[in-house]
Amino acid sequence: MxxxxxxxxxxxxxxxxxxxxxxxxxxxxxxxxxxxxxxxxxxxxxxxxxxxxxxxxxxxxxxxxxxxxxxxxxxxxxxxxxxxxxxxxxxxxxxxxxxxxxxxxxxxxxxxxxxxxxxxxxxxxxxxxxxGDGYYAVKNVAHGDVRMKRYYSSVTKTWRRFYIYTPAGYDANINQKYPVLYLMHGGGEDERGWSTQGKTDLILDNLIAEKKAKPMLIVMLDGNVGNGGFSESSLKAFESELKECIIPVVEKEYRVKTDSKNRALAGLSMGGIQTLYAGIKNTQLFSYLGVFSSGWLPNLDGVAEAQYEFMKTNSGLINTNLKQFWISQGGKEDIAHRNCQIMLSKFKDLKIKYSYSEYPGGHTWPVWRNNLYNFAQLLFK
Amino acid sequence: MxxxxxxxxxxxxxxxxxxxxxxxxxxxxxxxxxxxxxxxxxxxxxxxxxxxxxxxxxxxxxxxxxxxxxxxxxxxxxxxxxxxxxxxxxxxxxxxxxxxxxxxxxxxxxxxxxxxxxxxxxxxxxxxxxxGDGYYAVKNVAHGDVRMKRYYSSVTKTWRRFYIYTPAGYDANINQKYPVLYLMHGGGEDERGWSTQGKTDLILDNLIAEKKAKPMLIVMLDGNVGNGGFSESSLKAFESELKECIIPVVEKEYRVKTDSKNRALAGLSMGGIQTLYAGIKNTQLFSYLGVFSSGWLPNLDGVAEAQYEFMKTNSGLINTNLKQFWISQGGKEDIAHRNCQIMLSKFKDLKIKYSYSEYPGGHTWPVWRNNLYNFAQLLFK
CATH class of the missing domain: 2.60.40.10 (Immunoglobulins)
Structure with missing residues (x-):
């Protein structure tokens, strides 16, 4: 470098x-x-x-x-x-x-x-x-590891894999437990996306070294569950995979805090839809949600409408449980921009609290790296 | 599967x-x-x-x-x-x-x-x-992790990376220390080779589950040091990288045994030359050497000859220190076969003890997967 x-x-x-x-x-x-x-x-x-x-x-x-x-x-x-x-x-x-x-x-x-x-x-x-690329440069700071972890999924009935970032000191501090961010890639990508294209480990190494983010584990999972894409059956399968397989494996195999204040869920594009689907329904599990370059698509056979209905009934609970509902777009050139704005106006009607920001760059990794950089600083504080 | x-x-x-x-x-x-x-x-x-x-x-x-x-x-x-x-x-x-x-x-x-x-x-x-591919199939056994580890090299003056396999139970058994195999890829490959093409984690997961191999750490390092290839300056740089950077980082950051009885060095093709160069000179550090599809090349400006001279003077020490000097070829169709035979006849003259085997398949990954499968079973026993 x-x-x-x-x-x-x-x-x-x-x-x-x-x-x-x-x-x-x-x-x-x-x-x-x-x-x-x-x-x-x-x-x-x-x-x-x-x-x-x-x-x-x-x-x-x-x-x-x-x-x-x-x-x-x-x-x-x-x-x-x-x-x-x-x-x-x-x-x-x-x-x-x-x-x-x-x-x-x-x-x-x-x-x-x-x-x-x-x-x-x-x-x-x-x-x-x-x-401005210094925030993901390899610097002379303590570095965490990224681990490739195999697990058996009772949902897909196959062996699958996630990547997990463990911060510097994880191996040595054997009495310390850590909060966890579950982080999802976009369509056509997999568990390698956030680690390789996203430079997750470097972004966190640098943030943690500067004490701008808490030491945390980041699970970069494979969101390609079910038939893929945005159908309700796929989203349901994703929710099951997350709740029944991935979280239990992480909480069994790694030293992590297991209360909702110490769990976050975020994703980009398709992973943002998955965050909306599995996150809003489960704010008893996650105190932080991050939705990057995403927003409900029209014509999903009522999935969005069912969620808005759920939000209407549970707005108080959602607003209380979520310490951050962080939504971001890559500016007007982001292909998800319009769907996102429609969704946000709906959230306003439903009195759902959220924060919204834009970082120019469209529907691309430079935007999502920056999203992670900013979102990670808000977590577990 | x-x-x-x-x-x-x-x-x-x-x-x-x-x-x-x-x-x-x-x-x-x-x-x-x-x-x-x-x-x-x-x-x-x-x-x-x-x-x-x-x-x-x-x-x-x-x-x-x-x-x-x-x-x-x-x-x-x-x-x-x-x-x-x-x-x-x-x-x-x-x-x-x-x-x-x-x-x-x-x-x-x-x-x-x-x-x-x-x-x-x-x-x-x-x-x-x-x-016969069951030995690297994903089976219902305890699985280790592969970790991507960044470190600063005082030899190359750059941040570099190795992959490290930690066996199942490594995180939980906090009082256990493990032996280490340092494992090198071939020319035109890098630290990803043994993990991805080599299926190292699956081979070891299965061997360890069947109690055919001891639980061990395997460091899959990036052998592209110096100008690359087989020049003496590159081989020297590799030896420095291994001894001054990689081994110290591994022994500082992971729970490993640090005596020669618990260290092995092996590599395929270019990595086999590196094993010969850095291993024979340092049998006080490594009790096990594995040379897969390799053998000294002619015309390396006297590097091989200097090693033979060293072996002549130190054959007793080498034979005493090495519990295994394991050499293998992918049959006669292996491009390294002839050079290897010339080297072995030299070893015989010099009264250097070694074992030799062939597995048909030429100069290819199926052979090297099988080499690792057999070599790992001999280690640290």
Missing amino acids: KKLTFIFFAALILSSTVKGQTDGIANKDNSNIGAPASSNVRASKYPMILPDSRAVFHVKAPDAQKVQLDLGKKYDMIKNNEGIWEVTTDSLTEGFHYYSLLIDGVAVADPSSESFYGMGRMASGIEVPFK | KKLTFIFFAALILSSTVKGQTDGIANKDNSNIGAPASSNVRASKYPMILPDSRAVFHVKAPDAQKVQLDLGKKYDMIKNNEGIWEVTTDSLTEGFHYYSLLIDGVAVADPSSESFYGMGRMASGIEVPFK
Whole structure:
């Protein structure tokens, strides 16, 4: 990270002289003006981040007819004499972005980058540094572990897995018990999402070192239960998995506090719907709910309406039990923004207390990292 | 796993009627005769394993000119009217195999499979079930955790990571100390290799449950130190990383026994060279060495010769210190076989005691899983 930062700043000094030189022009050597993305596989020079947050992508494909980069926006790549296709993007926004290469129309992962389970497959990701990214940098602080834990689910009748963050000191402080945040990924992702794309361990390591968050365990579970998605049967299966399998395993195998004041539930997108479904019904179990980039969808066969009805009857109980009902969106460009606003106006009618904030960036991991950073600071205090 | 086994056996019943129907013919629906590989991403039907261990691969690429499957052997895929390319392979050997799709000549990961860091990039893998694969099946036994541990390396001056297997009961048995196996991946792989491709936790969970192996910790470290590869400077850097950084961190942060009788060192391919280099010189630290699919390479600027010279002078000490010097090859088809035989004849001349075995399968993960299975049973007894 230090090395990258150094190259980044060295490059910054040169930036005024190079602007515009690489746009759409293949066959340039950019190695003295940019730095490999930290998401590259070992020793790969490309994708390369330029000082102004544009990025240069390369792929060798001498026999391909057409190669594109798909970063949400599609870029045509241009082939040079050596069969290397190149493109320089527009300036990219902060943090982690999924992307694909389209090689003669087939969306594949870039062999130069790490892959991440997202979009329902192993997809490429690029990490764009920015001025405010220190909160998930690897710093000289005490670091917790992330553990991969297998358990048998009596709901799905299969062996499943969750990831669990244990803060620094967990092994040594054998008489200490910890509060727990249960944290859910989005659709097309799994238990790896929050650990890898989300940088959960680093965000918490840094917050705990600065005493901005309480030491806590974070269970990053696999929310793909039932037929998946948002049907009531899937949401019910998720609730059962959480209550009957995951929480009991965590409370048996780890030193955790087991009262509602020391349990939180949060999730992004699909995981936000799961939080709404399993959280609102169970405020006797969870004192903190976090809903990131989510909101009830229309046409869920009455699931939302049933929840609003439950809220109407139980608003007093919900408001008393929840110390935080924390709802956030990635600004107006977040695809969940509209559904969320409709839901919030309903909450207002029902006199449900919540807090609401926006962090620009749309429906993306940079927003959710920031959500975790802010939400974790409010927990268990 | 159970579900897959069921489908597998259901398919077996049908197999006599379907043999030969899918060879090289696109546009067939194979779903009633095969089962999705366990290495597929969620919900992907292909790659599909047929009852006779052939596999059917699919990829949608309507605009590609040529698509091949590279499983070591290259197969031409054939396009159907819907733009789906298909091929049925020969019967595949047991266990895990890396593979690529070649889309108009570009080697990429298959979007239908999980990706694994190997060959220096995120590569596809396919898991082929076989009769003897129960030793790494997920069974109803007590399971250990695999933890991802960050540490600062004073050798590389960077934050690095190892994976560490802690056996079932490690958290509860707070007065117990454990022996440790330090285990290295091959070239083009990293600390994820033994955990993911190697199924280390499952192999040990099953062995420990059957009391065939002692409960132990296994440190799966990142052997990519120095300039990489086999130069003496890289091997020296590796030795420093192991002795000055990794072992001290493990012995500080985990409850482990710290005498040589309770330390083992092993590795595959490049990791076998690292074991030879750092192990033979340090038998006061390690009573067990495991060298899988490896052997000194010629032309390493005298590194092997210096080691033979050291062995000549210290053969008595080495033979006394080592309780196991366990060397194995994946049969004659293992690319390291010849170098290993030359090395072993040298060991004989030098009167160095070792054990030698072969498990057919070449230079591949099925061999190394089996190596770990056998080697672990010999340790710390």
